[in-house]
Amino acid sequence: MSKHSNGFKKLSIRRAVALLFIVVISATAILSASLIYSLTKQREIDTALSTLGLVSSIVSDRLEQFDDVGEQTTNQLAYLLSTTPGEKSTAELIEIFGAAFVGNEFLHSIYVGYDNDHFVQLFNLESDYISEQLDLMEGETWMVVVHKTSGNARTKTTRYFFDTLELSREVTTLSNYYPTERGWYTRATPDSVSKSQPYLFHNIRITGQTFSKRLPERNAVVGVDISLAQLGSHFEQSLGDVELLKGAEVYVTTFDGRIIGSSHFDSKKSNLPYVEPMPLSDDQITTVIDAPILTVSNQLNWEPIDFAVGGQPYGYSPDLFRLISDTTGLQFQFVNGLLWSELVEDFQTKNIDILQSIATTNSITDSHIEGNILYELDYAVASHTESATFSSLSDLSGKTIGMIDGWSVIEKLIESYPEITVYRYESYSDALKDVQERRISGVLDNRAVLTNKLKRNNQDTLRLQAIEHVQILPKGFTYVARDELRPYVEIINQALQYLETAGVIEQLNHRWLKSPQQTFGHISNETLLSRIANSLSFGEITAIDIDDKPSFVFVDQVNNVPAEYLIVSLPEEKVLGEVYKYVMYNVAWTLAALVIMVPIVWYFSTPLSNPIYRLVKETDKVKRRQYDQVEKHSSPVREVDELSTAIFDMSQSLNQYQQSQEEFIESIIQLIAKTIDSKSPYTGGHCLRVPELALMLVDAAEQAKDPAFESFHFKNDAERREFRIAAWLHDCGKITTPEYVVDKGTKLETNYNRINEVRTRFEVLWRDAEIEALKSEIDTPENKPQIIEALQARQQMLREQFAFVANVNIGGEFLNDQDKERLIEIAKQPCNAISTINLVYHLLRRDVCPLKVTHFL
Template sequence: MTRYRHLPFQLHVSLLTAVVVLFVGGLISALDFNHLRARLEADSVNQARGMSRETTDRIQKTLGPAEVAVKMIAHSKLSEAWTLDDRMAFAGMLHEILTSAPDIRSLYVGYDNGDIFMVLAMRNDTQRAAMQAPPGTQFVVHNVSHDESADNNTLIYIDKDFHIISTVDNSDVAAHYDPRKRPWYQQARQAKRFVRTEPYRFFSVPEIGTTLAITSADGRAVAACDISLDSLQQMLVAQQTLPGRVLALVDPNGNVLTSNLAGFASMGRAPDGTPRAMSASDMQRAPILEHLIETLRSAGMREWIRNVTDQNGTAWYTSVSRLTIDEADPLFMVSAIRSGELMQAAVHAQIVDVLITLAILVLSLPVIWVLAGSVAKPLKELTAQADTMRRFDPNPSQHVLRSRISELDRLAVQMAAMKRTIRRFLGTIRAVAGEPEFEPLVRVLLTEILAEAHADAGVLYLTDHDGEQLLPTSALDARTGETVAGLSSLVIADAPVLIRSALADNVPRTGQLSNADILQTGYAEFMLGAGHAAVVPLVNRQKLLVGVFVLLHSRPLEQMQMSFISELTSLFVSAIETRELIKSQRELFDSFIQLIAKAIDAKSPYTGGHCNRVPELMRMLAQAACDTHDGPWKDFSLNALQWEELHVAAWLHDCGKITTPEYVVDKATKLETLYDRIHEIRMRFEVLKCHAEIDCLKSIEAGVDRAAAEAKRDASLRELDEEFAFIAQCNEGGESMDAADAARLARIAERTWVRTLDDRLGVSYDERQRKEREPAVPLPAREKLLADKVEHRFVRNASSDLIGAPDNPWGFRIKMPELLYNRGELHNLSVSRGTLSEEERFKINEHILQTIVMLSQLPFPRHMRNIPEIAGGHHERMDGAGYPMGLKREQMSPLARMMAIVDIFEALTAGDRPYKKGKTLSESIRIMARMKDGHHIDPDVFELFLRSGVYRDYASRFMDVEQIDDVDIAQYLEAAPDPELVA
């Protein structure tokens, strides 16, 4: 029997993975190195070409202005100036050129008689020392003249403003300088064109550079300028993009004009010791340059040379580029870089690739070791998922496990399906619990049932109140997800057989619907034709049919699906019962609210339909705020619960009026209570008039002259008639009462009449209690015509005292009169304005206090806790001068501020009040604008009220046609507040 050495599966997989990782990593590293090397070589060539172009441009930018300057001097009259004075006339021009071109060291003209006129720029102290210039010298004019008598060598030192500092004649500086012996002079005369010399050491300053020269038009002079090569070295240093790269600028003779090497000196020494340009033989510290120059010479000065050179065992990538500057001899840019320095990035990348490969190998081995042992992992995860399902926690984030083992794969698929079913069931339960509206809930349940049954369409019917008809509540096409409308009701007795049989036994049934059944039920809207159907009755806890689900599909349902659907429908029945209960309670609550509001309106004709119209106007204004997307209302919105809260608050905003006595609300005269007491006063005057008649008769009987007695009687009667007419006029309250009227009323009140009957007989218990506060007056009693008696004073009860207390629990800040009522006759007739006394006016205003007290005591749900604040704030002012709490604008919610405007506008425009005529739109808006300017109402809400057109929409629905006129709202939106109103 063959014995095999068994190795763990993890080890097999790990070794195979290591081999694959090493092979792939090595291959990637080699390919990456070759690719990067080729790219670096190409980048090096491109950089060399780019530096050549940039160097050419830089030299041309340096030599271009110099060439123009030299040619300009050659064509000027300076070439014909033979005296110092004539030549100095051109010094300013040369100064401007030197100032604008910092690379030009000097400009000069050499004449055929040996004269020279030169202007030098002193750029540093070394140059000043060479020219023996004093401090502050920026320019030096050097003039050498030869005449018959003597030779003159003049130096003129000039500052930066071109002012002469000093002049030195017969200076020994360049005393023997003869331009005709200089190379630039000789080359220009010989070439008869513009020339550029080889680099050399300038005669005037110790620098290496080149000279540009050209012969003047008459041929008697040569104009020239000196260009320093120092700036070229700085340029080469700046172009060194790779460390270790050697750059040099070489002329055709092999002279190195400049280089980027640190410490490079542009001056060498000839064998005789004289300064000259540095040659390649002088560059012992950079032998690669000498090799490149030899390569250049052997290649015949070609335009571009590229090569890889071995220099002392070191590989160099070299290139030579020809620079065509001008019509003079070209220059050459040579570049060299060691292979190791160029390929440093490639080597580094290769090392990184190797390290990454090793890191991947090290990191992957443990992973592969773990993965190799994960064959049993699907079973472990399925066990864990089964445990979560046992706890009714089918996590939706868990993916469907798939395996190459068919049994495990099928188990995973079935487990996932079970999880989806449980998750859908739990989701349906949450939807039922969390969806407050019935229609969305119906759609959710119908969608879930169709998805679980894999049905094509479904219809939910609910029974009518008599239980004889099925009313289609929701119909959904699962294929498109669209709701289908237009289905007709079904009479249960005439329904298709499948539906009747299911409803007869209240058990689910499956079967087929014929084409006739499809046409009868209206299911042709689904475009399905005859097919399979399932009918699931909905029966409540009282075993009464409340509805039925009809599911249409292309194949019969499985028993398991029917069982699950039956459970879902039982849940739906419970939801229907709950929703119906909530709906009925909400309708009952709403009917109570409207009952109270309508009772208040019916209680007094003076309020008209106020409580009915305010909710509608409030809804319109709140909707306008929700529809506004800019300004102070851009973030305002109301959800369904807040709309319900607003609805209740609007209907109950005046519920406190139910406690206001009707006679106070309807009080039309000052003496009116439950009846108008002016009739008592009239009767007293009648008694006084009878006494006047009696007194007249007694006087005549006593012997007084009849005519005199009757005249006195008539005067008394006239006075009594006038006084009663005055009292009656005061009772109407139509005009304000001044001090004179009050004094006259007091004088009339002093009249007396005789009461002979006990005024405590036949009165109520409460009135007798009030009268007994003072002793009874013996009969007959003489009483004043108008009196404020003790029984007229009604004291407050304890609950009223609590409302008026400074620390009351509702936060009321309102001044409360001492008495509940004061029905004193003189007190009421003396009311200065209107018909209401101070106590009665407070009673009117107390309705808002009672509104808040009543609403605060109701156990509103959490989302209705703001109803007292919304309903009770419509008499507050934005400046805090309102009542009952004296709230300011920032202390009020937006809905409370809206309620104030709605209440005012409805009261102004109401046309069903018996005591006044409804105002027109323009009058109402004008009054409200003044109230806004007086900080009575909120300006933002008022602007919304106008801009949204709510006032106009309300008028078209609730106001008479003659009240509706044009309103120019622009004047109220743009006008500034009236200072007098604000004050």
């Protein structure tokens, strides 16, 4: 083994053959292992696909049952209540509702609400998720909640029953719940069953969906609540015995990735930072102990500030109120499932205690107790990447922008900037779609909210542009509460200051506003979302990375109306663990066989080495350009024999090429010499004659018998060629010599600055002016002062003109029109040259020149 000058080691042919054998066998082993891996992997994936297809069928059937139970129960109850005569008493309603619970494990509650806000609701208390929230007595199975208005008072009566429908206890409290203001009531129609999005139920804080239908004959709406917690527990029960799904994550989502049910449902708390309890005075402690559970508004989709996923509240402000609860002991209960306008209306009607995320300029702060600022947000415009740049509201003059309906700043913006057209939208997706299609110039909102929306909707064609702060765009957002809640507002304000001093507010800012938002209860992986949007990928398994971990994902549609999808995420090692073991076993046996075969290959590689060494010697001759000395060697190995022939043919070809190149170089040299000769007729043929004379002299010197020339001769044709080329190139320096230097008819010809001619002509004009002045002085001596003054003016003008011409001569390339006109006027001045003999004209034209010649300056 040798070492090349570049530091890389070189192998002998025997080692190369052995190495080649190892590479070939290794490649074969790798190919075999790859084939085994591929086939085994495909087998495991097919098995997993079959299993997941069965899971998809089970989930699809269960979701179909989920919807069928809700729709059928609602329709049946609507039919019973509509067709049976007379008004139904509470006892009759409970009997009808109780019968509907039989065999329907998904049912959470059944209720009916009337146009006069009378409301009756029945709960089955056997579910664990209900008993965990209620302080139930042993044996209590049913709970009936009745909201009604008696005189000027509205009450809520809660009755608990045993399984035998024997009354256990009864609790009556004041009520501010009005069913006619709820979304399930307002959206109900008599023609079909209306299904809500997931939200937190009012009485028991469980996430679920409501099926409702209007009863025109009864002036009422019947509703059925189905808990999503039952769906998650069903996943655990039905799929827990499937070995493949142990450790897998199973989700049922909507088209935009929102989780409806999951085997790993998110906790409603989002890993809040720990904070020490806030010191309270004795009066404050008493206030907290006596405080009721305060209801707080929670929006649906104002990420990352205030939103709900699967009915659970998330975001900056819910986290902030949870921290306030941990710090003070006050209990908060979030209300969601409503539009912003509905939340405001519930607050006005005292169904909600605290309305949060209110702009400080909102008029609602004038009529209620306004708390301290919860957070501050900057504003931005989401515009198309090809649109103009916006940095302030003034830049939007003449533009059309979109804003979400319900913003309190819309009217003030229109009033302060009438030249800006504002479109109101119900959703961010519709507004951003219009921006993408260039129907509007942009969407104005808080920067953090728009950042989240663009990220969630994968809007690559849109960009954010920050807007300078102005008074009508408030940065601060606060909360408002009813007047009777003033003691709690004071404690909440104190807690906000305490949290800021403890650095907790900064942690929330970093978590929700300054770093990429975490996603709770929402599928955020772009690949998964794209597969949900692509129906061609349904029912297939795809390998993707989830949280930087290789996984297999199965996506299938399990419900059409509304569209719902099953997503199963499996760790790669769960599916391919056995495949890896089988492949490693085969690779180990292949390596063992390779170790045995290497010595045998080493021995049989010897006959290849000797012919190669002979070819190396022939290539050394080619390296030294000894093409005519290269020989051809035969070999029993066809490839080696062909290589020897190729080296021989190559040397002959290189020899011919070298000769043609030498001829080509000499032709170029002769062409240069001819080019030099063509520069001037006075030296034409010089470069052609010198080589001929030089070679004639050399031949004569070599043939001379004189002692002085005995040792003079060329050793070979190469030296003769060198001498011939030197003769041709003896005058090559003239190729860069200017032609006016080479081509000279006389010795005195040259180039010079012709400003001297102009100066001479100005001197002639100067002389003419003096002559004219002297003549005028002789003719009219009485006008001598005027003549002298005119002469001085003329001379001054000549000075200025010559200075101008000289300056133009040395100036830049640009000359304006005024200077051009002045130069032309100066050039029009006549200049008379007087000479008795003009030798130049005389010699060239052989005639007599006029005594006086007029030139133009």
